[in-house]
Amino acid sequence: MAGFSHRSPVMFQHCDPAGIVFYPRYFEMINAVVETFFDTAIGWSFHQMHSVDRVGIPTGKIEAEFHAPSRLGDDLDWVLVFEKIGGASAAYVLRAYCGDEARLTARGTLVMVDLDRMTSRRWPEAIRQKLETFLEVHS
Amino acid sequence: MAGFSHRSPVMFQHCDPAGIVFYPRYFEMINAVVETFFDTAIGWSFHQMHSVDRVGIPTGKIEAEFHAPSRLGDDLDWVLVFEKIGGASAAYVLRAYCGDEARLTARGTLVMVDLDRMTSRRWPEAIRQKLETFLEVHS
Amino acid sequence: MAGFSHRSPVMFQHCDPAGIVFYPRYFEMINAVVETFFDTAIGWSFHQMHSVDRVGIPTGKIEAEFHAPSRLGDDLDWVLVFEKIGGASAAYVLRAYCGDEARLTARGTLVMVDLDRMTSRRWPEAIRQKLETFLEVHS
Amino acid sequence: MAGFSHRSPVMFQHCDPAGIVFYPRYFEMINAVVETFFDTAIGWSFHQMHSVDRVGIPTGKIEAEFHAPSRLGDDLDWVLVFEKIGGASAAYVLRAYCGDEARLTARGTLVMVDLDRMTSRRWPEAIRQKLETFLEVHS
Numbered sequence: 001m002a003g004f005s006h007r008s009p010v011m012f013q014h015c016d017p018a019g020i021v022f023y024p025r026y027f028e029m030i031n032a033v034v035e036t037f038f039d040t041a042i043g044w045s046f047h048q049m050h051s052v053d054r055v056g057i058p059t060g061k062i063e064a065e066f067h068a069p070s071r072l073g074d075d076l077d078w079v080l081v082f083e084k085i086g087g088a089s090a091a092y093v094l095r096a097y098c099g100d101e102a103r104l105t106a107r108g109t110l111v112m113v114d115l116d117r118m119t120s121r122r123w124p125e126a127i128r129q130k131l132e133t134f135l136e137v138h139s
Numbered sequence: 140m141a142g143f144s145h146r147s148p149v150m151f152q153h154c155d156p157a158g159i160v161f162y163p164r165y166f167e168m169i170n171a172v173v174e175t176f177f178d179t180a181i182g183w184s185f186h187q188m189h190s191v192d193r194v195g196i197p198t199g200k201i202e203a204e205f206h207a208p209s210r211l212g213d214d215l216d217w218v219l220v221f222e223k224i225g226g227a228s229a230a231y232v233l234r235a236y237c238g239d240e241a242r243l244t245a246r247g248t249l250v251m252v253d254l255d256r257m258t259s260r261r262w263p264e265a266i267r268q269k270l271e272t273f274l275e276v277h278s
Numbered sequence: 279m280a281g282f283s284h285r286s287p288v289m290f291q292h293c294d295p296a297g298i299v300f301y302p303r304y305f306e307m308i309n310a311v312v313e314t315f316f317d318t319a320i321g322w323s324f325h326q327m328h329s330v331d332r333v334g335i336p337t338g339k340i341e342a343e344f345h346a347p348s349r350l351g352d353d354l355d356w357v358l359v360f361e362k363i364g365g366a367s368a369a370y371v372l373r374a375y376c377g378d379e380a381r382l383t384a385r386g387t388l389v390m391v392d393l394d395r396m397t398s399r400r401w402p403e404a405i406r407q408k409l410e411t412f413l414e415v416h417s
Numbered sequence: 418m419a420g421f422s423h424r425s426p427v428m429f430q431h432c433d434p435a436g437i438v439f440y441p442r443y444f445e446m447i448n449a450v451v452e453t454f455f456d457t458a459i460g461w462s463f464h465q466m467h468s469v470d471r472v473g474i475p476t477g478k479i480e481a482e483f484h485a486p487s488r489l490g491d492d493l494d495w496v497l498v499f500e501k502i503g504g505a506s507a508a509y510v511l512r513a514y515c516g517d518e519a520r521l522t523a524r525g526t527l528v529m530v531d532l533d534r535m536t537s538r539r540w541p542e543a544i545r546q547k548l549e550t551f552l553e554v555h556s
Binding site for chain 4: 300305306308309328329334336337340341342343347393
């Protein structure tokens with residue numbers, strides 16, 4: 001099993017008056033990890049996807065459990081794996097750690113859509129094959 | 140059953156290059172509905188809570204299903220009810236509609252914490268009693 | 279002289295770890311005031327503008343001076359007037375107060391653009407006439 | 418003269434329905450560049466500053482001119498220099514380019530404050546000396 005790893009810092013703009021990450025900012029970070037994954041691991045940037053190929057991958061549903069608060073200056077280590085690649089969808093699990101401490105676990109479902117028709121469409125075969133290399137293997 | 144109703148417009152700042160609400164912005168809206176609920180329906184503003192009483196209600200977990208995209212200019216009608224009020228927690232369901240069309244359903248769990256110790260603490264009894272009037276009744 | 283007035287609350291999502299409004303959030307508020315002004319005072323919603331008429335009013339330049347910090351729970355009273363309406367541009371002054379205390383003064387220039395060509399274009403005459411009723415009169 | 422250089426990508430979360438950076442997001446980026454500068458070039462992280470030393474550097478005023486729009490996928494190269502270091506303040510110029518094209522020029526003034534008293538205070542001498550190495554030299 002190969003997960004995609006990404007590190008991002010908790011910055012001032014993410015933190016609330018209690019000094020911890022305001023949870024809607026976690027969803028911005030989650031989106032940024034997914035965007036970076038598609039750009040660097042799959043080779044399909046959001047620019048290429050949206051502006052050239054006119055497709056998008058909106059989130060159909062998402063859930064997150066916040067295990068411990070994150071604070072200004074923490075470095076978050078994200079690990080992304082996929083649980084299921086459907087015809088036009090993909091279900092992922094994204095975990096964030098600070099050192100050894102789990103901070104959050106998110107599960108989301110991306111749906112591939114044609115932006116001009118706003119209807120779902122199948123993953124291109126080359127993309128599907130690359131996504132499948134990030135499937136979490138259960139032993 | 141009495142739900143808390145709130146209307147908010149989809150504004151420019153919420154929308155992505157596909158012209159629809161970028162889902163992390165929905166979580167900002169969800170937080171704003173919860174904040175407005177505590178202020179106006181419970182009579183306990185986030186200012187009073189955080190700055191005076193030194194408690195907070197961070198979100199322990201949350202899930203959202205996005206039924207249909209929302210666009211610039213849509214008015215969203217939010218309805219908030221609670222499913223369970225625990226000793227130091229409260230589980231809510233928040234639904235958003237545009238006209239008759241369901242746009243999203245979110246389920247979140249708030250945990251009451253002492254901000255100086257960052258430990259959970261019980262709801263004040265007067266607050267609990269008010270929250271219970273928003274419990275969803277299943278017949 | 280008639281300024282456009284708008285009230286908005288300082289909410290949790292606007293505040294930083296110091297408990298005051300994080301200044302990039304002020305610019306979101308400023309954009310929201312301008313958007314609300316065009317919708318309600320001019321009768322030209324951003325939805326109509328962007329999605330139907332395919333024009334936009336991006337900000338060419340903006341400056342803001344922050345006179346005093348704003349805190350969670352403050353109500354901000356915004357007053358918008360225009361200083362100059364050009365062929366394809368409009369320069370505004372937007373002031374925010376909390377009670378009698380000035381919180382910020384912003385000066386911005388909107389430029390009307392054709393979204394499909396990304397070139398500037400003249401204000402429609404009916405819009406210009408309405409905008410001119412919000413020109414600040416210097417005696 | 419040595420400016421501080423930083424590269425950051427334009428991501429999905431920064432872009433508006435017109436497909437270009439929504440200008441309030443530029444101010445988040447500007448804040449992030451300043452934060453990264455203090456962390457890596459001055460050796461004084463926002464965490465150390467806010468959480469340990471209990472000081473902050475809020476922005477007293479800021480202006481930005483947007484020369485050309487930025488789009489999803491653009492890489493922005495930021496160059497930060499200082500124009501004036503006062504007793505408790507510092508005026509900077511921050512320019513962003515995409516390749517050879519200038520995208521924006523921002524001028525901001527940071528004010529050093531004691532977070533517990535919310536009053537201004539002088540730069541620590543060691544910090545001032547480091548900041549002065551980033552003063553723009555006019556020939």
